[in-house]
Amino acid sequence: MSRTATYHTRVTWKGEHWGHIQMGNGPEMDFSAPPEVQGHPGVLTPEDAFVAAVNTCITMMFLWTAERFKLDLVSYECEAEGTKLIELDRTEIFTTVSLRPRIVLRAQDQERPSVEKQARRALESAQKYSLVANSIKSEVRVEPIIEFVS
Structure with a gap:
């Protein structure tokens, strides 16, 4: 319900x-x-708040999903960039919001391919279930860098 x-x-x-x-x-x-x-x-600014809303919502959903997937998260940092289109009549719209999370995970060498796959699934899930990403017209792109430590 x-x-x-x-x-x-x-x-x-x-x-x-x-x-x-x-x-x-x-x-x-x-x-x-x-x-x-x-x-x-x-x-x-409203523009900063818009981009921050997308970034923080997807971040929180990723952290929640990473816990459920039992990923050994060492650090997470995400830079976001919103691109807006300004029309001739001065109307504006954010066309894309690009997120570039840098995720550091702890895993042994032999585990890394499967852990990376899980981390990417966690990011996909975070984007799918993000309230903010689901509520906007803009395309949301997630372009992660995933690194490992032993």
């Missing part, structure tokens, strides 16, 4: 191109438009 969950944020305008966001889970911070569109540097 299906069920629902709700999430809340509150945005307050602070003047000019400044705002403050409070998230239902507790964090709060200032935000602005990007500097190239009259915003301010050094704070969260």
Whole structure:
């Protein structure tokens, strides 16, 4: 049976191109438009938040799946890049979000091919079950680098 969950944020305008966001889970911070569109540097932008939402959601799903697969995870770091298309009429859309996770796993030499296969399956599962990735129009690409230590 299906069920629902709700999430809340509150945005307050602070003047000019400044705002403050409070998230239902507790964090709060200032935000602005990007500097190239009259915003301010050094704070969260909607574009940053969009790319971060994809990155963090897939990361959390990967970590959850890696636990279930009993992968011996040493480290995980993921850089993400969102590419937006700006049309002549100035409408914009993120066309792709590319994630480049660097995953370090512990495995003996003879185990590495099967462990790498499991790690790739865990990433596929993370992408498949990511709420954020499933909720956007953009293509999500995951391009992992998987390394091993003994």
